[in-house]
Amino acid sequence: xxxxxxLISSKMASAFEAAGYDASFGRVNVSNRPDLCExxxxxxxxAAKQYKCAPIQIAKAVVAQLDADDYSLVEAVxxxxxxxxxxxxxxxxxxxxxxxxxxxxxxxxxxxxxxxVDYGGPNVAKPLHIGHxxxxxxxxxxxxxxxxxxxxxIGDIHLGDWGLQMGLIIAxxxxxxxxxxYFDPDFNxxxxxxxxxTISELEEIYPxxxxxxxxxxxxxxxxxTATFELQQGRPGYRAIWQHIMNVSVAxxxxxxxxxxxxxxxWLGESDADPxxxxxxxxxxxxxxxxESEGALVMPVAEDSDKKEVPPCILVKSDGAxxxxxxxxxxxxxxxxxxxxxxxxxxxxxxxxxxFEQVFRAARKSGIVKPETELxxxxxxxxxxxxxxxxxxxxxxxxxxxQLVSDMTNFVRSKVVENKIVAEDEVExxxxxxxxxxxxxxxxxxxxxxxxxxxxxxxxxxxxxxxPYILYTIVRIKSILAKYGAWEHLExxxxxxxxxxxxxxxxxxxxxxxxGALKSSAPNLICAYIYDLAGCVNKFYHQTRILGEExxxxxxxxxxxxxxxxxxxxxxIDLLGFSAPDKM
Ligand code: ARG
Numbered sequence: 001x002x003x004x005x006x007l008i009s010s011k012m013a014s015a016f017e018a019a020g021y022d023a024s025f026g027r028v029n030v031s032n033r034p035d036l037c038e039x040x041x042x043x044x045x046x047a048a049k050q051y052k053c054a055p056i057q058i059a060k061a062v063v064a065q066l067d068a069d070d071y072s073l074v075e076a077v078x079x080x081x082x083x084x085x086x087x088x089x090x091x092x093x094x095x096x097x098x099x100x101x102x103x104x105x106x107x108x109x110x111x112x113x114x115x116x117v118d119y120g121g122p123n124v125a126k127p128l129h130i131g132h133x134x135x136x137x138x139x140x141x142x143x144x145x146x147x148x149x150x151x152x153x154i155g156d157i158h159l160g161d162w163g164l165q166m167g168l169i170i171a172x173x174x175x176x177x178x179x180x181x182y183f184d185p186d187f188n189x190x191x192x193x194x195x196x197x198t199i200s201e202l203e204e205i206y207p208x209x210x211x212x213x214x215x216x217x218x219x220x221x222x223x224x225t226a227t228f229e230l231q232q233g234r235p236g237y238r239a240i241w242q243h244i245m246n247v248s249v250a251x252x253x254x255x256x257x258x259x260x261x262x263x264x265x266w267l268g269e270s271d272a273d274p275x276x277x278x279x280x281x282x283x284x285x286x287x288x289x290x291e292s293e294g295a296l297v298m299p300v301a302e303d304s305d306k307k308e309v310p311p312c313i314l315v316k317s318d319g320a321x322x323x324x325x326x327x328x329x330x331x332x333x334x335x336x337x338x339x340x341x342x343x344x345x346x347x348x349x350x351x352x353x354x355f356e357q358v359f360r361a362a363r364k365s366g367i368v369k370p371e372t373e374l375x376x377x378x379x380x381x382x383x384x385x386x387x388x389x390x391x392x393x394x395x396x397x398x399x400x401x402q403l404v405s406d407m408t409n410f411v412r413s414k415v416v417e418n419k420i421v422a423e424d425e426v427e428x429x430x431x432x433x434x435x436x437x438x439x440x441x442x443x444x445x446x447x448x449x450x451x452x453x454x455x456x457x458x459x460x461x462x463x464x465x466x467p468y469i470l471y472t473i474v475r476i477k478s479i480l481a482k483y484g485a486w487e488h489l490e491x492x493x494x495x496x497x498x499x500x501x502x503x504x505x506x507x508x509x510x511x512x513x514x515g516a517l518k519s520s521a522p523n524l525i526c527a528y529i530y531d532l533a534g535c536v537n538k539f540y541h542q543t544r545i546l547g548e549e550x551x552x553x554x555x556x557x558x559x560x561x562x563x564x565x566x567x568x569x570x571x572i573d574l575l576g577f578s579a580p581d582k583m
Contacts, residue, residue: 001098001101001105001107003107003510003511004086004507005028005029005030005039005511008028008039008086009026009027009041010026011066012026012027012028012041012043012066012082013025013026013027014026014065015062015065015066016043016062016065019058019061019062020061021047021051021062022047025043025044025047027043028040028041028084029041029042031084036083037073037083037084037085038085038086039084039086040081040082040084041062041081041082041084042080042081042082043062044056044058044059044062044076044080044081045080054080055079055080056078056079058080059076059077059081060076062082063076063082069087069089070086070089070090071084071085071086071087071090072085072086072087072088073085086504088493088494088500089493091493091494091500091504091507092491092493092503095506095560096491098506098507098509098563099490099491099563103148103570104509104510104566104567104570105510106148106149106510106513107149107510107514108149109149109150109514109517110150110151110152111150112150113341113342114151114152114153114154114339114340114341114342115146115153115340115341115342115343115344116153116155116334116338116342116343116344117139117146117153117154117155117344118156118158118344118345119135119136119138119139119140119142119143119155119345119346120132120135120136120139120155120157120158120256120261120263121157121158121159121160121346122157122159122160123160123161123165124159124161124166124244124245124248124249124252124268125165125169125206125244125248126165126203126206127203127399127401128255128400128401129397130382130397130398130399130400130403130453131397132400133400133438133442134346134348134379134380134442134447135346135348135379136256137261137438137439137442138346138443138447138522139155139261140155140262141443141525141574141575142344142346142377142520143155144574144576145513145516145517145522145525145574148513148574149513153264154264154265154338154340155262155263155264155265156263156264156265156266156267156334157252157256157263157265157266157267158267158269159249159252159266159267159268159269159270160268161244161245161268161269161270162231162269162270162272162273162321162326163269163322163323164223164224164227165210166226166227167223167224167225167226167228167230168206168209168210168213168223168226169202169206169209169240169244170223170226170227170230170237170240170241171209171219171222171225171226172205172206172208172209172223173196173197173205173240174222174226176205177196180196181236182236182237182240184236185236187236191239195243195246195247196240196243198247199248199250202244202247202248209223224318224320227320228318228319231320241270249266258401258404259400259576260435260576260577261576267330271330271333272326272327272329272330272332272333273321273329275329275332276321276325276326276329279328279329279332280296280314280315282365283298283314283365286365288361288364288365289314290311293317294317295313295314295316295317296314296315297311297312297313297314298311298312298314298361299311300312300356300357300361300364309356309357309360310357311357312324312360312361313325314328314361324354324357324358324361327358328361328362328365331343332367335369335372341371341372341373342373342374342375343368343372343373343374343375344376344520345376346376346379347376348378348379348381349379349380350378351376352376352378355374355378356376359376362374377447377448377520379447379448380445380448380449381450382442382450382451382453383450383451383453384452384453385453385454387452390453403438403453404434404438406455407434407437407438407455407458407459408430410434410455410456411430411433411434411437411459412426412427412434414433414459415433420582420583421580421582421583425580425582428580429582429583432577432578432579433459433466433470433580433583435466435576435577435578436465436469436572436577436579437455437458437459437466437467439466439575439576439577440458440466440469440526440577441454441457441458441465441466443525443526443575443576444464444526444530445523446521446523447520447521447522461583464526466572466577467583468533469530469533469568469579470572470579470580470583471583472533472537472568473572473579474579474581474583475536475537475540476536476561476564476565476568477565477581479545479546479558480558480561480562480565483546483554483558486559486562487562489555489559489562490555490556490559491503491556491560492553492555492559495553496542498535498538498539498541498543499560501535501538502535502538502539502560502564503560505528505531505532505535506532506567508528509528509567512524512525512528513525513574522575525571525574526575528571529571529572532568533568536561539560539561540561543557545558545561
């Protein structure tokens, strides 16, 4: 469906033309003086210079050409502005079209295109901590947004499963249980099917080994060797690696499911490994690699760089591959298997330089096509109420599970205390509200900025919060339930000011989503639904909806809030949460 601004701009352009001026002056904007008008066209001011006459004269001539049915106000004001308010009739027609259209008339600009969203990025064998929250939440939301626009989307978790942490675990396990068959180079039987550790043991082994590496140089050396041998394919190490993967991935799935975050692809750094030799050989052939202190690197600096961009290291002096190597090889795999038009990466913004290097290396070596878009969305840090990176009470790194359960417990106590739902619905309602609080609390901030995690504020039922949005939806649901079947009801002309404001807000659905997609900014969706929910509540307070005696009018009110509900629900689905029936 055509966006309202485009629609009235094209009507304005025709009016300029009919009045004898160039159509290009007809661009209409949202008014920056909402007290005076809803939309505004300043084209007469520019036209005056070209046609050498008074702008007000042009504005008046253009206004005379506009279709009066479309506007409740249309006036030329000094020095030559054209101020507009849409008519109830125009809005009614527009919303009625939105109501009936697929996806509210959204322009499916992604049809036929594929995007890979690389998010989550947990490291195998390490518990998920709060540093993983933003990638999961923002990534899931953007992926859903791409999908809604018609893109074929592949969310890839890109597990960190190939680096030193694997070597550390192997080395530590070897010290603890040297007699395991995995460490016997002459062993040629079948390795046990059962892992020699549980998830909680694994989560203890890794930090122990990691701490040991810092103090014990000999151990660090062993871990490096184990990493290298694993990458080279030593069978016993591959078998341990497989155990680590099985135990760890099952746990990760559980955690992400809990957040309602779902990946289409569970590939990891290790899956890129088979692509590395040919990729490096090709880079060598193209003369893109140089040797530097025993390592093979690709210089990627450009003349226009304002900061130093160091070469991209691809093969370390010991022959091992590193983060950049697996990222590039993963691109090779993605181009081959998915043919993406775009790859979007979500990580902490401290990885910005890494992605700059990798993107340049990918372009130089022709791994991606020139038209393939590469974007890194680097997000800010989640801070505590003290403004410093969020920590547990004793200053440790907080587990993601812990954060989710703190939020859930807090919300549950409110739900129970206020007797919001029957006992058997407490858990489900609590979970929905907690997810809304957590996700909206994060997503309502510009992704690149740091934000303060404030449990009390995020979980409040009033203010700019997820629960407030849910509350508004629940309020509409309850009116609709009392009314009965409403889906077929048609939108009517606005009966009052607050109905009109609500209708105007609804028309901004498509442009808002497009803006959010183009700038990778779910926060724009949050700001939009906060405004929309405010309009719904104002309308609710100023209008007797179910108490209205005129059946036709009542049906119009119900149709309007029904449409608002559908839009709110669609938007929260894009943010990754959903509304309960009661609250
Ligand atoms: N595992 C990485 C980390 O913890 C994040 C991976 C992000 N994705 C990527 N393709 N590099 O920092």
